[in-house]
Amino acid sequence: MTIRGYHVKQRKGMGHWEPILEEWLLGIERFCRVTGGxxxxxxxxxxSNIGVLAGAAWRCxxxxxxxFQFVKGFKNKPKWLGRADLWIASxxxxxxxxxxxxxxxxxxxxxxASVANDTLDLATSDAxxxxxxxxxxxxxxxxxxxxxxxxxxxxxxxxLIDSAISNLKTSNYHAMAWCFPRETRQSNSAKGNYLPGIVxxxxxxx
Numbered sequence: 001m002t003i004r005g006y007h008v009k010q011r012k013g014m015g016h017w018e019p020i021l022e023e024w025l026l027g028i029e030r031f032c033r034v035t036g037g038x039x040x041x042x043x044x045x046x047x048s049n050i051g052v053l054a055g056a057a058w059r060c061x062x063x064x065x066x067x068f069q070f071v072k073g074f075k076n077k078p079k080w081l082g083r084a085d086l087w088i089a090s091x092x093x094x095x096x097x098x099x100x101x102x103x104x105x106x107x108x109x110x111x112x113a114s115v116a117n118d119t120l121d122l123a124t125s126d127a128x129x130x131x132x133x134x135x136x137x138x139x140x141x142x143x144x145x146x147x148x149x150x151x152x153x154x155x156x157x158x159x160l161i162d163s164a165i166s167n168l169k170t171s172n173y174h175a176m177a178w179c180f181p182r183e184t185r186q187s188n189s190a191k192g193n194y195l196p197g198i199v200x201x202x203x204x205x206x
C-alpha cells in the first residue's frame with residue numbers, strides 16, 4: 001500500500017489547504033500508477049513538482065498559474081521584476097507560492113528536520129520578497145523534500161519512512177503532506193539509490 005498522509009496546523013490559517021493536500025497525494029499516486037512505477041514526478045526538479053501542486057489546486061476547484069512575471073521587493077526598498085513560482089486562488093482565498101526543492105537521505109535521521117527547515121526557510125524568504133512587491137496577497141513558502149536511500153537499507157525501508165515522518169513533524173511547518181507510492185517505493189536510480197517518496201511542507205509567512 002502507498003504510505004501517505006497530511007497534517008495541517010489549523011491555527012496558522014492553512015485549513016483551506018486540506019483539499020489541495022489530498023489532491024496532491026492523489027495526483028502523485030495516479031502518476032506513478034499510470035507510468036507503472038517507471039516514473040515519479042518527485043524524481044525531477046522544483047518546476048515539475050510545482051506543476052503537480054498546481055494540478056492539485058485545479059482538481060479541488062481553485063485556479064492556478066505557474067511561473068509568471070511578478071514585481072518583488074521589500075517594504076520601503078526598491079522593487080524589481082522577477083518571477084513567481086505559483087499563484088492559487090478561489091472565491092475566498094488568493095495566495096502567492098514560492099517553492100524550493102532538496103533531496104534528503106532517509107538515513108540522515110538527525111539531519112532530516114534540518115534539511116526540511118533549511119529548505120522551507122529559503123522558500124519562505126522568497127515568498128516574503130514576492131509579498132513585498134506591493135500587492136496585499138498572502139504568501140506561502142513550500143519545500144519539496146524527496147528522499148533517497150541506499151540498497152543496503154531497503155529491507156528497513158518501512159521503519160526509515162516512519163522515522164522520517166516522525167522527525168519531520170518537529171519541523172517548522174504549517175502544513176505537511178507525504179507520499180511514498182506503492183509502485184515506486186522500491187524504484188532505484190542510475191546511481192543505485194532507491195527513491196521511495198516525497199514530503200511537502202508549507203508555511204504561511206504572514
